[in-house]
Amino acid sequence: MLRSLYIQNYALIEKLDIGFDSGFSVITGETGAGKSIILGAIGLLLGQRADVKSIRKGASKCIIEARFDVSAYGMQPFFEANELEYEDECILRRELYASGKSRAFINDTPASLAQMKELGELLIDVHSQHQNLLLNKEGFQLNVLDLLAHDDAELAAYQKLYNDWRQARQDLEALVARAEQSRADEDYIRFQLEQLEEANLTDGEQEELEQEAEMLTHAEDIKAGLYRAGQVLNADEGGVLEALKDCQNTMMGLRSVFAPAGELADRLDSVYIELKDISQEVADKEEEVEFNPARLDEVNARLNLIYSLQQKHRVDTVKALLSLQESYALQLSAITSSDEDIARLEAQVKELFSQVTAQAQVLTEARTRAAREVERQMAARLVPLGMPNVRFQVEMGVRKEPGVHGADTVNFLFSANKNGVLQNISSVASGGEIARVMLSVKAMIAGAVKLPTIVFDEIDTGVSGEIADRMADIMQEMGDNDRQVISITHLPQIAARGRAHYKVYKEDNEVETNSHIRRLTDDERVEELAHMLSGATLTEAALNNARALLKLDK
Template sequence: MLRSLYIQNYALIEKLDIDFGSGFSVITGETGAGKSIILGAIGLLLGQRADVKSIRRGAAKCVIEARFEIAGYGMQPFFEENELEYEDECIFRREVYASGKSRAFINDTPASLVQMKELGEQLIDVHSQHQNLLLNKEGFQLSVLDLLAHDEDELSKYRSLHREWKQVQQDLEQLVALSEKNKADEDYIRFQLEQLEDAHLAVGEQEELEQEADTLSHAEEIKAGLFRAGQAMNSDEGGLLSVLKECLNTMAGLQKVYPAAGELAERLESSYIELKDISQEVSGKEEEIEFNPARLEEVNGRLNLIYTLQQKHRVSTVDELLALADDYAAKLSNITSSDEQIETLKARSEALYNKVKRQAAVLTGLRTAAAREVEKQMAARLIPLGMPNVRFQVEIGARKEPGAQGADTVNFLFSANKNGALQNISSVASGGEIARVMLSVKAMIAGAVKLPTIVFDEIDTGVSGEIADRMADIMQEMGDSDRQVISITHLPQIAARGRAHYKVYKQDNETETNSHIRRLTDEERVGEIAHMLSGATLTDAALNNAKALLGIV
């Protein structure tokens, strides 16, 4: 439960530090004194969006910190899953900077707003006046049934099945759309593939053909060059080989009288052998080269086919054309097999849908039983709140298609009068009646869910007198059930029932206005409640009435 709240530089609050106790407490104060500011600060702790305009003028940042006692509420799993340090006292802190930056901490460890919100929802429920509108929201009504049905495990199982079913449906829709598109393109894809296959392309073919085309185009020039080179080496008169042979013989003849000539002779012989081999190869190459216009035309035709395909498909290599052919072949294969895949997915979708419907039926059964219990409890709670002829009915309908929360629609029907027709609660209930219904719903939920702290922000709007006493009974009863209940109220009947009484007030100085909150003493409570009864003028009758409300003899 909420043990303390610290606020610094938030709106009209320069600094506020207040402790709270267990049971039923009340907060009072004039309109505009700052009660809503305190609730806004708590909202920041629960992950609400920060507004830099809420920072007190002239301050660099605002800080809101709350301490919660969480021992005995089984919250260790949350801390373990989020890698946060668990202690019996949990500290929430939010810092909002004038620059727009915001930081959040749980037990002094940086935390995300999602984590703050998730944990905060398990620690405190703040019921503001606008939440009465939730009574007309089907999602809220359904969540009330689920809380009282204790169907968390079955609902989790349903959601898992529903997500899987929706994913299969999505996959099926995508496959059908792709299959239809591919079938529309099948003739085009088949034509492109056949054209590429008919070309009988081979890896490395283009480079070889381009080289052959160059050779054939310059055949005469190449042959003439090889002939000249051969003549230069083999000519009987002045040819390179004959001259070299003569040099070799000369050196060989000198080696008897000049030993150094022997080494030179060996080198010349090696060169002669190499050059003779080159000469023979040149001659062979010359014989191989011939001008072949027919072959050149054939090679150029083949290259033109390759270049045309590359230009058509906007690629630059044969490898890319071969990869494109593989892609077309794969698409045709998919077109052929898509019908089988579609049928497989249809069967899987149908099987999952049947599972979803069966699990939805389980939820419907649990919710129907919970609905009857809700009707009984709401009637029992509302009759003492000045509605002797109240009728409250939970109408459960069926959706056309199972949704994320099941196959049920829920509608709270209400009538406060004997002759009144049951209608949607927001259509027929007055503001005071809605407030009483909402308090009853919250009390019913509190009995089913172990929520440490509940804050009511003027839930008593539109009621007075004996009804206010009955509403105070309910809140006091909730506070006596190992739960902390804090009610912000303008009614003296409710204010007098609190175990602790806090007052919010404003003080002005020469330059600014500050909001404060403090716990009232027993004597101060008499005066505060008397003012709530009589207004600004404090009368003896009001004081006596306040004492009577407080049970002071």
């Protein structure tokens, strides 16, 4: 539950630091005193969007910090799942800078607004007047049934199946669309594939063909050059080999009288052997090379085919053409097998839909039981609130197609009169009736969900007298059941029932206006209630009436 709230430089609040007690507390104050500002600050702690205009004029940043006692609410799983340090006291802090930057912290650890919002929903429920409009929203009504049904596990199982079914259906639709498009393109794909297959391409052949074409084009020059090289090496008269042999023989003749000549002779012999081998290879290559116009035409024709295919398909290599050929083959194979894949997916979608509808029925049964309980509890709660002839009915229907929350439709029907026709609650209920219905709904939910703190912002609008007393009974009962309830009210009947009473007020100085909140003493409570009863002028009768109201809580 909320233990303390600290606000600095937010709107009209320069600095505020206030502690709160458990049980039922009330906050009062004149219109415009700053109650909505405090709620706005709490909203920032619950992950609401920040506005730099909220920063107090002249300040560089504002800070909102709240301390909660969470020791009795089993919130360790949230902290573990979000890798946050858990302590029995949880601190939420939000900092908003004039630059527009916003920072959030949970137990002094930086956190995302999504994390803060998720945790905030576990810690505190702020009910403002506009939330009364939720009574006619199907999502809210369905959530009420789920809370009373305690069907979290069943709903999670349903949503898993629903998401699987929806994904499978999307996959099926995409596959059917692709298959239809592929069939439209089948003739084109088959023609391209056949053309590439007929080309009978092999990886690396382009480079080999280009080298062969270059050689065939210059065959005569190559053959002439090899012939000349052979003549230089091996001519009968003046050839290199013959001259080298003479040199070797000369050195051999000198080695008996000149020792180094023997080593030189051996080296010349090695050179002679190597050059003779080269001479033979030159002669062989000369025999291999021939001018072959027919083969050159064949090579050029093959290259032209490759080049034309590359240009057509906008690629640069045979390897890319082979990859494209494989892709066309796979596409044709997919077209051939698409009917089987579609049939398989259709069966999967059908099976998942069967599971979805079966699990939706489980939810429907749980919600139907909860609906009867809602009807029973709402009648029991509304009769003491001045609606002796109230009828409250939960109308349930079935969607044409299951949705993310199941197959059920929910509608809260209401009539406050014996002869009234049951209709949508927002269509027939007055403002005061809606406030009483909403308080009853909140009290009913509070009995089913262990929410630490509930804040009611003028939920008593449109009621007075005895009905206000009964509404105070409900809020006080909620506060007595290990729950913290804070009511912002203008009614003295409700204000007198709080275990603690806080007053919001404004003070002006020469240059600015500040909003404050403080806890009232017993004597101050009497005066505050007397003002609420009689207005600005205090009368003894109002003071006595205020004392009488306070005795109701003693």
